[in-house]
Amino acid sequence: MIIKASGLTKRFGNQTALDKISFEIGQGQIFGFLGPSGSGKTTTINILTGQLLATEGSAEIFGKASQELTSEDLSKIGIVSDTSGFYEKMTLYKNMLVYAKFYGVSRERVDELLRSVGIYESKNKPAKNLSTGMKQRMLLARALINQPQVLFLDEPTSGLDPSTSRIIHDLLLELKAKGTTIFLTTHDMHEATLLCDHLALLHQGKLVETGSPTGLIKKYYTDKKVVVTYQDGSTKEIIYNALRTLETPAIETIHSCEPTLEDIFITLTGGKLNV
Numbered sequence: 001m002i003i004k005a006s007g008l009t010k011r012f013g014n015q016t017a018l019d020k021i022s023f024e025i026g027q028g029q030i031f032g033f034l035g036p037s038g039s040g041k042t043t044t045i046n047i048l049t050g051q052l053l054a055t056e057g058s059a060e061i062f063g064k065a066s067q068e069l070t071s072e073d074l075s076k077i078g079i080v081s082d083t084s085g086f087y088e089k090m091t092l093y094k095n096m097l098v099y100a101k102f103y104g105v106s107r108e109r110v111d112e113l114l115r116s117v118g119i120y121e122s123k124n125k126p127a128k129n130l131s132t133g134m135k136q137r138m139l140l141a142r143a144l145i146n147q148p149q150v151l152f153l154d155e156p157t158s159g160l161d162p163s164t165s166r167i168i169h170d171l172l173l174e175l176k177a178k179g180t181t182i183f184l185t186t187h188d189m190h191e192a193t194l195l196c197d198h199l200a201l202l203h204q205g206k207l208v209e210t211g212s213p214t215g216l217i218k219k220y221y222t223d224k225k226v227v228v229t230y231q232d233g234s235t236k237e238i239i240y241n242a243l244r245t246l247e248t249p250a251i252e253t254i255h256s257c258e259p260t261l262e263d264i265f266i267t268l269t270g271g272k273l274n275v
């Protein structure tokens with residue numbers, strides 16, 4: 001296992017932000033950590049990456065306790081979060097070069113990364129003048145400079161337009177194909193379904209469900225309903241097993257009413273995810 005959390009608990013004063021969270025993430029997996037605002041996603045990333053101490057339980061990366069990660073271990077880990085800083089007055093390109101120099105990486109690699117996230121053309125803009133989406137992509141490109149084996153992404157596509165999100169999704173799938181392990185927090189159910197091998201649904205600091213996107217959808221598709229649309233435009237909701245008793249010639253389409261991850265989250269918590 002590349003990442004492991006066992007009974008992770010974090011209290012801030014008398015508030016319990018994380019309550020006995022456990023999960024394991026294998027190499028090359030994209031693990032989606034889903035939960036509404038304040039559910040403990042960033043706190044979990046901070047503990048796993050050794051930036052915050054857990055009150056109880058343990059967190060490990062590469063089989064090593066998170067609080068004992070050395071700078072060499074950390075050089076194999078990329079982190080993108082909203083607290084990732086950058087030099088505002090320097091250009092996008094200079095921001096990248098500072099990191100590239102630190103890791104002994106060539107300009108060619110920097111150029112390649114900027115092209116892969118679609119911001120090469122903006123490289124001479126001062127970082128402070130970049131749009132939110134460009135800043136996010138700069139931080140992602142920067143986190144990839146040293147070819148990390150593990151990547152922590154805290155809502156990497158929040159506030160991005162669909163085509164820019166798509167560029168990031170494709171890049172993440174490419175990284176996964178190369179064996180990178182990715183821990184991703186998101187509010188975006190579509191993104192989670194599309195990218196993640198495994199999901200953990202977090203609510204008020206507790207893991208309320210885990211599983212693969214298809215596994216979870218199957219698990220909560222209990223009433224097995226389908227909607228049949230007839231050629232005359234009328235529709236009928238029936239249970240799946242009753243399908244074979246229908247007169248097929250008049251049927252135009254059949255849609256199964258599988259729950260979305262959003263539906264599942266509402267079932268489990270009584271609330272929406274993106275609040």
Ligand SMILES: Nc1ncnc2c1ncn2[C@@H]1O[C@H](COP(=O)(O)OP(=O)(O)OP(=O)(O)O)[C@@H](O)[C@H]1O
Pocket residue numbers: 012017035036037038039040041042043044
């Ligand atoms: N340093 C801190 N001191 C006190 N409370 C904190 C601290 N960091 C986080 N918390 C609290 O812990 C809870 C979880 O916060 P966290 O930032 O992990 O949520 P999140 O799931 O990342 O939310 P969001 O989607 O808004 O980023 C919140 O109630 C927050 O107020």
Ligand SMILES: [Mg+2]
Pocket residue numbers: 041042043154
């Ligand atoms: Mg957060």
